[in-house]
Amino acid sequence: MDRFLLFVSYFIITLALTRAQISTSDFDENNNVEDILNKTYVEEQTKLQRAIFKDYNRKLRPIRNQSLPIKIQIHVYIMHFSVDQMQQTILVNGHIYMVWNDEKLVWNSSEFSEVRTTIAKQWELWQPDLRVANSVSGVNQYFEISKRSHASLTSNGPDSTKIEVYPTFSMKIGCQFDYSNYPFDQQQCALRLYTTNRMNEVELQLYYNLNPSVLLGWGDDVTKKHIGEWELDSVTSNMTYYRNRNYYSERPSSGGEAEQSWSMVLTWISLKRNIGLFWVALALPSFISAILNVFSFFMPHPEHAIFLIVANFFMQSVFLQDILTRLPPTVGSSPRIVQFSSLLLMLTSLALCLQLWIKRMGDTKQKISVEAARRMGMFLVVLAPMKKSQISETVEKESDDATKDVEELPDKALVVRNLCFVLYLLVVIFLSAFLLI
Numbered sequence: 001m002d003r004f005l006l007f008v009s010y011f012i013i014t015l016a017l018t019r020a021q022i023s024t025s026d027f028d029e030n031n032n033v034e035d036i037l038n039k040t041y042v043e044e045q046t047k048l049q050r051a052i053f054k055d056y057n058r059k060l061r062p063i064r065n066q067s068l069p070i071k072i073q074i075h076v077y078i079m080h081f082s083v084d085q086m087q088q089t090i091l092v093n094g095h096i097y098m099v100w101n102d103e104k105l106v107w108n109s110s111e112f113s114e115v116r117t118t119i120a121k122q123w124e125l126w127q128p129d130l131r132v133a134n135s136v137s138g139v140n141q142y143f144e145i146s147k148r149s150h151a152s153l154t155s156n157g158p159d160s161t162k163i164e165v166y167p168t169f170s171m172k173i174g175c176q177f178d179y180s181n182y183p184f185d186q187q188q189c190a191l192r193l194y195t196t197n198r199m200n201e202v203e204l205q206l207y208y209n210l211n212p213s214v215l216l217g218w219g220d221d222v223t224k225k226h227i228g229e230w231e232l233d234s235v236t237s238n239m240t241y242y243r244n245r246n247y248y249s250e251r252p253s254s255g256g257e258a259e260q261s262w263s264m265v266l267t268w269i270s271l272k273r274n275i276g277l278f279w280v281a282l283a284l285p286s287f288i289s290a291i292l293n294v295f296s297f298f299m300p301h302p303e304h305a306i307f308l309i310v311a312n313f314f315m316q317s318v319f320l321q322d323i324l325t326r327l328p329p330t331v332g333s334s335p336r337i338v339q340f341s342s343l344l345l346m347l348t349s350l351a352l353c354l355q356l357w358i359k360r361m362g363d364t365k366q367k368i369s370v371e372a373a374r375r376m377g378m379f380l381v382v383l384a385p386m387k388k389s390q391i392s393e394t395v396e397k398e399s400d401d402a403t404k405d406v407e408e409l410p411d412k413a414l415v416v417r418n419l420c421f422v423l424y425l426l427v428v429i430f431l432s433a434f435l436l437i
């Protein structure tokens with residue numbers, strides 16, 4: 001028991017000593033420790049803030065040598081996006097981290113009991129006037145980037161102070177989407193940030209040349225990359241410089257060029273479509289509908305075949321309607337699935353006509369002509385297999401006395417039907433390979 005008490009008291013004393021060391025080691029030895037401890041931290045902060053904002057004018061660029069630009073480092077965090085494919089816009093939410101040095105908002109930390117950091121309201125300071133060039137609400141939209149966040153001030157010494165702000169933003173940007181490769185399309189859209197000042201006054205830079213951070217989910221969802229139908233493929237950043245109505249990728253080298261340039265931070269958002277439901281909802285029904293056309297030529301009774309094709313027509317009209325409401329507006333050439341559907345509708349109409357023709361030929365019991373039989377030759381064996389033996393005999397004998405054996409020639413309807421079956425099968429395989437996959 002005694003040992004335990006001894007241990008506990010030893011522990012408490014050690015703890016108290018280390019804490020005392022930490023709290024005093026922060027201060028300069030010359031300072032009157034009692035004086036500092038007498039004041040609370042908040043009091044010190046208010047005194048500091050009063051002192052630094054006394055002669056501060058937030059309208060002036062906070063740099064001593066006014067012929068030098070202020071360099072603003074920018075890093076974009078993307079927290080959410082949503083795509084409107086009909087209007088071709090992306091709504092992006094997140095925040096922008098900005099850091100720069102302020103040479104007017106300075107203090108000597110030795111005079112303020114070594115307080116090096118403080119917080120201020122963003123609107124109290126000079127700050128770059130950031131705009132979005134491709135915002136759908138116009139470039140003069142004021143509320144997209146919040147002006148009400150806090151700024152954190154860290155003293156670099158008595159000559160400059162590092163300012164960090166993290167305003168949130170929510171902006172809808174206009175994009176140029178191309179859907180011709182639907183549903184395998186990839187879209188790229190850039191968020192264009194610039195300041196109203198020219199480059200000789202304010203220059204935007206990428207924070208350590210980092211790509212933007214994406215944080216669409218929390219906890220177990222940090223790797224989440226898709227929202228709705230779209231998956232985030234990549235997000236990258238680069239700079240561009242606007243001068244004389246042109247965009248340049250090189251930074252202006254001379255001061256004269258900088259006077260006529262604006263720096264712009266581009267955040268490129270690449271999106272890929274999530275095609276999970278495409279195969280089940282669009283491709284498979286279209287393919288089955290195409291196969292139904294082929295099978296209609298497999299049916300021995302033309303009535304059944306006509307019935308099947310009419311049913312297929314209904315299926316497609318209901319189904320095409322569904323596709324059209326689901327599809328993005330066509331910009332450029334139409335998506336392949338739309339081309340497939342329209343060709344399918346044409347093939348189905350053609351199949352209906354062919355079936356009616358076949359039915360008529362069947363009703364009047366027409367036989368193929370001897371001439372045609374000779375031209376087709378061995379193909380007839382495949383096309384009219386039911387009379388295989390007869391055909392081969394007929395075709396061999398046909399040169400001697402053709403007219404006598406007309407009765408033994410195959411039905412024209414049967415030959416046409418089988419020919420259509422083969423042709424339709426080939427066309428469907430061909431179209432599916434090129435337009436569906």
Ligand SMILES: *[C@@H]1O[C@H](CO)[C@@H](O)[C@H](O)[C@H]1NC(C)=O
Binds near residue numbers: 034035038
């Ligand atoms: C400490 O605070 C008390 C009461 O606020 C004040 O009377 C005293 O002068 C202060 N001491 C110093 C060293 O500032």
Ligand SMILES: *[C@@H]1O[C@H](CO)[C@@H](O)[C@H](O)[C@H]1NC(C)=O
Binds near residue numbers: 065
């Ligand atoms: C301000 O910066 C310019 C350009 O670097 C330099 O030529 C000039 O001497 C500087 N002025 C002062 C007062 O430091």
Ligand SMILES: *[C@@H]1O[C@H](CO)[C@@H](O)[C@H](O)[C@H]1NC(C)=O
Binds near residue numbers: 108110158
């Ligand atoms: C900062 O304040 C301390 C204490 O008042 C003073 O000794 C020092 O010279 C000051 N430094 C500058 C750069 O003004």
Ligand SMILES: *[C@@H]1O[C@H](CO)[C@@H](O)[C@H](O)[C@H]1NC(C)=O
Binds near residue numbers: 268
């Ligand atoms: C910026 O990146 C995009 C996408 O990677 C590219 O298309 C564009 O040409 C780049 N611009 C510059 C100025 O490097």
